[in-house]
Amino acid sequence: MLLHFFLASFVFLSSVKDGSARITSSFVRSEYPSKDIPLDHEAFAVPKGYNAPQQVHITQGDYDGKAVIISWVTTDEPGSCKVQYGTSENKLHDSADGSFTNYTFYQYKSGFIHQCLIEDLEYDTKYYYRIGSGDSSRDFWFKTPPKVGPDAPYKFGIIGDLGQTFNSLSTLDHYIESGAETVLFVGDLSYADRYQYNDVGQRWDTWGRFVEKSTAYQPWIWSAGNHEIDYMPYMGEVVPFRNFLNRFPTPYLASKSSSPLWYAIRRASAHIIVISSYSPFVKYTPQWTWLKDELNRVDREKTPWLIVLMHVPLYNSNEAHYMEGESMRAAFESWFIDHKVDVIFAGHVHAYERSYRYSNVDYNITSGHRYPVPDKSAPIYITVGDGGNQEGLASRFTEPQPQYSAFREASYGHSTLEIMNRTHAVYHWNRNDDGKKVKTDSFVLHNQYWGSHRRRKLNKHLLVRLFDADTITTI
Numbered sequence: 001m002l003l004h005f006f007l008a009s010f011v012f013l014s015s016v017k018d019g020s021a022r023i024t025s026s027f028v029r030s031e032y033p034s035k036d037i038p039l040d041h042e043a044f045a046v047p048k049g050y051n052a053p054q055q056v057h058i059t060q061g062d063y064d065g066k067a068v069i070i071s072w073v074t075t076d077e078p079g080s081c082k083v084q085y086g087t088s089e090n091k092l093h094d095s096a097d098g099s100f101t102n103y104t105f106y107q108y109k110s111g112f113i114h115q116c117l118i119e120d121l122e123y124d125t126k127y128y129y130r131i132g133s134g135d136s137s138r139d140f141w142f143k144t145p146p147k148v149g150p151d152a153p154y155k156f157g158i159i160g161d162l163g164q165t166f167n168s169l170s171t172l173d174h175y176i177e178s179g180a181e182t183v184l185f186v187g188d189l190s191y192a193d194r195y196q197y198n199d200v201g202q203r204w205d206t207w208g209r210f211v212e213k214s215t216a217y218q219p220w221i222w223s224a225g226n227h228e229i230d231y232m233p234y235m236g237e238v239v240p241f242r243n244f245l246n247r248f249p250t251p252y253l254a255s256k257s258s259s260p261l262w263y264a265i266r267r268a269s270a271h272i273i274v275i276s277s278y279s280p281f282v283k284y285t286p287q288w289t290w291l292k293d294e295l296n297r298v299d300r301e302k303t304p305w306l307i308v309l310m311h312v313p314l315y316n317s318n319e320a321h322y323m324e325g326e327s328m329r330a331a332f333e334s335w336f337i338d339h340k341v342d343v344i345f346a347g348h349v350h351a352y353e354r355s356y357r358y359s360n361v362d363y364n365i366t367s368g369h370r371y372p373v374p375d376k377s378a379p380i381y382i383t384v385g386d387g388g389n390q391e392g393l394a395s396r397f398t399e400p401q402p403q404y405s406a407f408r409e410a411s412y413g414h415s416t417l418e419i420m421n422r423t424h425a426v427y428h429w430n431r432n433d434d435g436k437k438v439k440t441d442s443f444v445l446h447n448q449y450w451g452s453h454r455r456r457k458l459n460k461h462l463l464v465r466l467f468d469a470d471t472i473t474t475i
Contacts, residue, residue, distance in 0.1 A: 079114065148303060155418040222250055360372040429442070
């Protein structure tokens, strides 16, 4: 409560809105080999028991956080689709029935993929659940978010481009230690598409077991990247996103979307919008039309924090994937400014970068500013494509560092965003440094909608103690 009181009472400590303090980190990552973990490693261990459920993961199942979708795979035969659950570990009095499917990819035959929707849950409640039957059943738990409201505190983790290397394992272990309650995943899950033939499906399976120690216990909010497309004509596989869509359901219908690849949820005090970088988004396409409507549905009185997830960054000063997001920026940037989006998370570039509040909406083909300019209504853009996959780091940044770029570093890591109340949130990027978690970039995020009405001063030294941060700025 004391922390919330202080947070409600302060605002800018040091203004960096003009980009004068931009930093390119001098840290040089001493990498583990960017190779996938061997198949016989314990990180991919198959659970004991005949037909035991594996690859367990959950995601939000509705618009407001009172439902979850639980997914799992059985390999020997279709298992029970029933989920038993309850608020006591030893009294699972409630149950829900789901369904299963399977599919082929080349000559690979998937296991039996079970999905079960559990609805009408209580807010802010820990639930225990059991899947499978007999000696092969497995028990897990999850916690529902607080009721949607403007001052509901919540801590999100942000991970992108994870893969299944030892660097990926370090990222996952460090994230689990963070205490965050839900992952906002910005695309590129397994990197199975770097394999061929039946190995593609096998590496989707290993990744599902690899992340289960987190995904079985808290929702991961999925967005798809280029490594989910799995377009492989030489294998006869020409339907995009086939593996991803069969394995990772999203609650797209709850936000009136026509595709699982773009959708929205509300969770605690945040309205989270997921868009697809690799689906049509130009004017009058289904995604364009849906996003326009969804932004108009946002109620900042109930969900002050407006967060957008995508795979390809709109602002990127790395030579890797340079300017790939420009067409989407041209399509949507003005909307994000008009609706005062607080922060946009992306992946794709295997490095970390954070922007100041800049925009390029004044430029057009005949006149206007040639370069992005400071814009207090613009979002913060953060690239976290640094989960640890086998492609390695993107270490070549463009020079000089653009004015819009606040901090950039080619390292592996993950981020957390801790919402304190309707006006302030605390952000950390945590570098994986040879097995250690190192807080490297931190700032206090000032809400675009509510914050301007609640500005107060707070002693900088007190703020640093409150957040245990190595570097604190406010934006």
